[in-house]
Amino acid sequence: MDKVIIADNLSLSYSKEETIINKVSFSINSGSFVFITGASGSGKSTLLKSLYGALKPVEGSLVVAGVELKGVTKSKLNLLRKHTGIVFQDYKLVKEWTIEKNIMLPLIISGYDKSVTQNQVDSLLKHVRLKHQAGKYPKELSGGEQQRVAMARALSHNPVLILADEPTGNLDDYSSQLIWNLLEGANEQLKSTVIVVTHHIPETMKVDYQHFHIEYGRINEVT
Numbered sequence: 001m002d003k004v005i006i007a008d009n010l011s012l013s014y015s016k017e018e019t020i021i022n023k024v025s026f027s028i029n030s031g032s033f034v035f036i037t038g039a040s041g042s043g044k045s046t047l048l049k050s051l052y053g054a055l056k057p058v059e060g061s062l063v064v065a066g067v068e069l070k071g072v073t074k075s076k077l078n079l080l081r082k083h084t085g086i087v088f089q090d091y092k093l094v095k096e097w098t099i100e101k102n103i104m105l106p107l108i109i110s111g112y113d114k115s116v117t118q119n120q121v122d123s124l125l126k127h128v129r130l131k132h133q134a135g136k137y138p139k140e141l142s143g144g145e146q147q148r149v150a151m152a153r154a155l156s157h158n159p160v161l162i163l164a165d166e167p168t169g170n171l172d173d174y175s176s177q178l179i180w181n182l183l184e185g186a187n188e189q190l191k192s193t194v195i196v197v198t199h200h201i202p203e204t205m206k207v208d209y210q211h212f213h214i215e216y217g218r219i220n221e222v223t
């Protein structure tokens with residue numbers, strides 16, 4: 001099976017004084033659903049940041065979707081981001097844009113033509129059950145609805161890899177379940193690899209998943 005992520009002796013840090021992730025090696029197969037847990041401050045978000053190239057390895061090697069991120073060039077990183085959808089706990093929507101324009105962003109960056117983009121946005125709004133909110137701005141939506149917009153944006157360009165950092169951290173049980181369903185659907189139907197940082201793995205998960213736990217800078221698979 002293809003590996004979508006290969007970390008070899010990977011270390012991550014923000015300063016010379018402190019190493020957050022310390023010489024870890026692991027790999028993730030294409031099409032997997034993966035949870036990353038760990039105590040607050042253990043380095044979960046730091047590891048996720050490295051997977052989308054926001055933090056470069058200080059040691060070792062990290063290959064994501066065939067791109068080596070140690071010393072990666074800007075153009076290679078842009079290429080990787082065209083294959084990646086990212087969901088954050090605080091949604092990170094552009095507040096001056098309608099929800100449609102927010103969803104369109106990855107499609108515009110990927111160079112889709114306007115009619116494809118419009119059709120795709122319409123079907124994504126339906127998919128995340130927000131058709132009735134078309135034309136609105138993020139601040140006119142509830143937190144759960146905003147996170148569904150963020151999910152639609154992450155799914156819009158059929159990403160190989162979806163990275164989610166505590167995507168349900170601010171949501172009630174109902175909205176959380178919708179997000180888990182959308183992530184499971186992306187994994188099952190689009191065959192996207194999904195990697196989720198979370199404090200709690202939901203009991204309702206239907207897909208098979210792997211679980212990695214971070215502690216003291218090391219990563220262990222929980223079996």
Ligand SMILES: Nc1ncnc2c1ncn2[C@@H]1O[C@H](COP(=O)(O)OP(=O)(O)OP(=O)(O)O)[C@@H](O)[C@H]1O
Nearest residue numbers: 014015020038039040041042043044045046047197
């Ligand atoms: N931009 C940054 N600059 C310097 N240090 C940082 C930065 N971001 C995080 N850290 C430090 O790195 C360590 C790991 O932080 P990280 O956000 O990865 O933890 P986490 O496991 O995601 O925590 P939480 O569950 O609380 O979100 C912490 O000690 C934190 O203070």
